[in-house]
Amino acid sequence: xxxxxxxxxxxxxxxxxxxxxxxxxxxxxxxxxxxxxxxxxxxxxxxxxxxxxxxxxxxxxxxxxxxxxxxxxxxxxxxxxxxxxxxxxxxxxxxxxxxxxxxxxxxxxxxxxxxxxxxxxxxxxxxxxxxx
Numbered sequence: 001x002x003x004x005x006x007x008x009x010x011x012x013x014x015x016x017x018x019x020x021x022x023x024x025x026x027x028x029x030x031x032x033x034x035x036x037x038x039x040x041x042x043x044x045x046x047x048x049x050x051x052x053x054x055x056x057x058x059x060x061x062x063x064x065x066x067x068x069x070x071x072x073x074x075x076x077x078x079x080x081x082x083x084x085x086x087x088x089x090x091x092x093x094x095x096x097x098x099x100x101x102x103x104x105x106x107x108x109x110x111x112x113x114x115x116x117x118x119x120x121x122x123x124x125x126x127x128x129x130x131x132x
Contacts, residue, residue: 054124072122076118083098
């Protein structure tokens, strides 16, 4: 049941990410420029991932920090699969374009979203456990 709940919340995160991308394209990038919009959008999405994890980790129900890390690993795998498979096969992005978001030397900070995705459930688990 825990993995199914984790997947349900990942679908919610997918919706949050789509809304974030829409806001980046129509609100942030026109006002801040493409690069600053990318960075701002990345930071906003990271914060949103942590908020969602804080709100829903208890409902997902991991029994330990390790279980919460497993949830993060599932979220990360689903995110990468969606990004690369849907990005390439559904949305027609080239593999080079998809990989460009991981080029830290060119100022791309998307990898922060992946780090947040992996660790947010464990953080949410710890936060919820400490607040009992």
